[in-house]
Amino acid sequence: MEGDTRSKFKFSDFPSLIVDTYKAWDADDPFRLSAVVAYYAVLSLPGLLVIIINLVGSVWGVEIVQGQLTNEISGALGRDAADAIQTMMIETQNNGKSTIATILGIGTLIFGATGVFYHLQLSLNQIWKIKPDTNASIKKMFLDRARSFAFILAIGFLMLVSFLMTTAISVLNNYIRSILPDAIVYIAYAIDIVVSVGIITVLFALIFRYLPDAKIRWKTVWIGSLITSILFVFGKFLLGVYFGEANPGSTYGAAGTIVLILLWVSYSCLILFFGAEFTWVYAKRYGLGIEPSSIAQKVVAKNGKTEV
Template structure:
């Protein structure tokens, strides 16, 4: 597969047009709304799973550090307070079970809605005859994605610890030159972890079957855009302080802005993955529990040339 600058530019233009046509701002606003109700359960599940190896406090500290880096210390404090309010300390087994199920339902709702948005981008929809079965499978896949996030958080935590120790040793023995190389390595590894997360989303979350080749290309492009935007958004949060006018609701506003931005990048990456797959004739078809949307079928019918009459 040969990729030249001209073909990349053509794919980016086609992606931008498809992205704009799919109404991404409305889709991302929907996800941001659901995120407010899903984040407590999502974070608690991640802490329970990842904390089983490194301890809950270490995972809480890593989450707080990441939130502080992305959205500032005020948002990190708000997330810490939120987690403190959803602890399940009740000794009653029934109440704990209900609490756990409620958190799982809330956490999976975010990815359930994200799946619907990705399906809309890919022009597919669930088949009506698979209603209950498909709902259960979707919730299970959403929970699986949360476990993947927990696993990637563990990897990030281990890599951060190793690089921190290596960086201190190099700084003490070799000076700043090699230290920059370690920081570059840290950036590349972080980019790889984020790319893996996006690849899992593009491959398993929407109801389409797509080649891994296009998935990897799309996930790397999405990860690069995400890293650039993350830096710009961090500068915006640090200088503009958009939550200052909202008082106690400031943390919620920051989270919604962040999720909104992330979804816009995610949807652009999904569109790029689709454009790339079609350009290079990679496999794309609905999964066995889904079908093409009517709009997609009509569009293909319009694009087909009329038969030549004798």
């Protein structure tokens, strides 16, 4: 049995795990997968932002949340892109519509906002060698969309936690400044990184555990999501430097904002997919396994053929 041959992770295994992860990542054509998710992310962006802003804003205040999101987008993509996205959010929330138009608009927002998670689910299924049942009913499609919407709610909740943590850290920083004024910059930076990694780790853990059509153990989930979050935070810093220095969207004029969003999501997905590959390689090597759920079939490659 698989459990009888299970080996235990050693830190000396880490380099070989990374090498195997890269080979598996490269074999799954991550650039194509990330481009698909980035395309649907652009289509999903208005609905996704509006839902999150209203969800978190109901507790924290819509203007505060919108301002915080604008600052985050500005740091990642630049001020021009942040202003364009802010305008998009305002136009999407325009209330000068009839009741029927409003209902249809809400439905469209929800369907559009879930699109990016739905296609992220398909990509993770491919990376983990999970093939969804081709005979699945329309019911499964709605369940997948509902699950995607649940992730939007989870992001909203994590944003609320992030705002609360930011407030607490601000109070803590003021206290530290009164004791160690010279060290506050380094301490604040370290705390910010730890909090960011922690929150993103939880998000990736939820994605790995519940988004794909797979059964995976929590032990594997936490290891994979921690590695992914560390890579993501480091990658986010590099992307900020790249977009700030190279300004790749400037070449495209009025379409520059869309190009920047496509690039940012695409590069971010490359990191996410590398983390997903690491999770798969880790589970496979140490006998933990990633099995298909009851609504999926596993694709097993054998002797150059694919068996379902």
